[in-house]
Amino acid sequence: MTGGGGFGGSGRDGGGAAARGDGENRDRENRDRESGSTADSFGARGRDEQQEQGTPGPSDLEPRSSGAATVRSRDGLDARLVVRRGAFRLDVGLRGVPGEVVALLGPNGAGKTTALRALAGLVPLTDGYLRLDGAALERTPPEARPVGVVFQDYLLFPHLTALDNVAFGPRCQGASKAEARALAAEWLERMGLAEHAGAKPRRLSGGQAQRVALARALATSPRLLLLDEPLAALDARTRLDVRAQLRRHLADFEAVAVLVTHDPLDAMVLADRLVVIEDGRVVQEGTPGDIARHPRTDYIAHLVGLNLYQGVADRHVVRLDGGPAITTTEDLTGPVFVTFPPSAVTLHGERPTGVSARNLWRCEVAGMETRGDQIRADLTGELPLTADLTTVAAAELGLHTGAEVWAAVKATQTHAYPA
Numbered sequence: 001m002t003g004g005g006g007f008g009g010s011g012r013d014g015g016g017a018a019a020r021g022d023g024e025n026r027d028r029e030n031r032d033r034e035s036g037s038t039a040d041s042f043g044a045r046g047r048d049e050q051q052e053q054g055t056p057g058p059s060d061l062e063p064r065s066s067g068a069a070t071v072r073s074r075d076g077l078d079a080r081l082v083v084r085r086g087a088f089r090l091d092v093g094l095r096g097v098p099g100e101v102v103a104l105l106g107p108n109g110a111g112k113t114t115a116l117r118a119l120a121g122l123v124p125l126t127d128g129y130l131r132l133d134g135a136a137l138e139r140t141p142p143e144a145r146p147v148g149v150v151f152q153d154y155l156l157f158p159h160l161t162a163l164d165n166v167a168f169g170p171r172c173q174g175a176s177k178a179e180a181r182a183l184a185a186e187w188l189e190r191m192g193l194a195e196h197a198g199a200k201p202r203r204l205s206g207g208q209a210q211r212v213a214l215a216r217a218l219a220t221s222p223r224l225l226l227l228d229e230p231l232a233a234l235d236a237r238t239r240l241d242v243r244a245q246l247r248r249h250l251a252d253f254e255a256v257a258v259l260v261t262h263d264p265l266d267a268m269v270l271a272d273r274l275v276v277i278e279d280g281r282v283v284q285e286g287t288p289g290d291i292a293r294h295p296r297t298d299y300i301a302h303l304v305g306l307n308l309y310q311g312v313a314d315r316h317v318v319r320l321d322g323g324p325a326i327t328t329t330e331d332l333t334g335p336v337f338v339t340f341p342p343s344a345v346t347l348h349g350e351r352p353t354g355v356s357a358r359n360l361w362r363c364e365v366a367g368m369e370t371r372g373d374q375i376r377a378d379l380t381g382e383l384p385l386t387a388d389l390t391t392v393a394a395a396e397l398g399l400h401t402g403a404e405v406w407a408a409v410k411a412t413q414t415h416a417y418p419a
């Protein structure tokens with residue numbers, strides 16, 4: 001099981017399901033309707049109706065409607081970022097159309113920040129290319145790129161007022177002092193910060209400073225907005241407010257935004273499309289809803305709270321790589337993934353008789369934790385899995401670490417899809 005970022009789930013890989021897959025085309029809306037609760041909440045943000053799914057091919061970049069504007073084929077971001085940093089090698093393809101918010105999600109050290117820094121021009125490309133609205137930017141110095149950056153720790157100029165921090169970019173772009181200040185005042189007003197215009201950064205709260213940083217980035221009318229963990233430095237309450245505000249501002253933003261985050265909640269609330277990076281490579285991309293329903297790596301399964309296995313299907317039976325079989329309702333052949341949520345697992349002290357579950361495995365409790373009124377149990381044995389049960393059920397079973405149990409899952413609660 002790989003580490004994850006607090007979405008509250010735990011995925012399992014009974015069969016070494018560390019496959020690498022690209023995005024696939026998806027009939028997302030239908031699946032949104034049929035999805036389970038975890039997937040539902042992962043996909044439940046208003047913006048995702050806006051975008052089609054999967055890795056955009058050339059046809060996705062043909063004229064399309066994005067708000068009022070018609071998007072030309074050369075508009076937006078088109079990049080392949082190859083960066084070598086010591087032993088680490090990043091090699092990711094990234095595309096975004098104007099109005100789209102793309103979140104780069106991945107575990108520590110995956111290369112998200114390196115990708116963002118490469119887009120900003122702060123680290124050079126070892127190979128690949130970077131085009132923005134059709135213009136090649138690989139050799140353009142950072143200050144000359146039409147790119148706005150918001151870092152997690154704001155990086156406001158401490159000696160300048162909020163107004164002058166925001167006016168700085170337009171000034172650098174050639175606006176007169178009066179013009180730049182007027183524009184900055186407009187942005188601060190839009191961010192609800194008009195009364196803090198004269199404040200130096202040290203007088204601002206974390207949430208206010210972050211909004212000034214966003215105003216500063218947007219005041220230059222960037223064609224690419226980069227947000228590096230923009231909410232990470234905020235406390236939980238402020239984070240909630242700033243996330244909601246950021247979502248509104250991103251919805252109004254007409255160019256491409258790329259957001260780096262560890263936090264799947266930020267990603268799903270703010271982004272139209274997720275690009276999941278592991279070990280310098282894109283392992284999956286798609287809308288939050290798609291990714292939640294069809295995780296293809298342990299890391300993603302963990303984020304979205306599903307048990308994930310890989311095996312070979314022969315009609316309704318999936319034989320796991322090096323493990324037992326799982327009966328599913330889907331009729332498939334060949335390599336597949338199988339998922340089921342922890343809530344689909346029922347635990348029994350004795351081998352159950354007369355239950356309709358065809359998936360029954362002998363397991364041992366490896367660990368337990370309380371989650372609200374539920375107990376989450378990590379099980380090892382025939383099939384490693386995570387199960388949720390009520391505190392009452394756990395007490396009745398006398399569940400404890402080391403206890404031997406039978407775990408059952410109905411075929412109808414599983415979901416198989418091609419690997």
Ligand SMILES: Nc1ncnc2c1ncn2[C@@H]1O[C@H](COP(=O)(O)OP(=O)(O)OP(=O)(O)O)[C@@H](O)[C@H]1O
Pocket residue numbers: 085086087088106107108109110111112113114115262
């Ligand atoms: N200046 C550097 N020199 C050499 N290697 C570096 C440098 N900066 C980062 N790396 C390595 O590059 C890899 C990717 O780091 P990066 O910061 O891009 O990952 P990340 O996904 O943003 O991680 P995190 O979420 O922890 O910030 C890591 O293995 C890191 O050790």
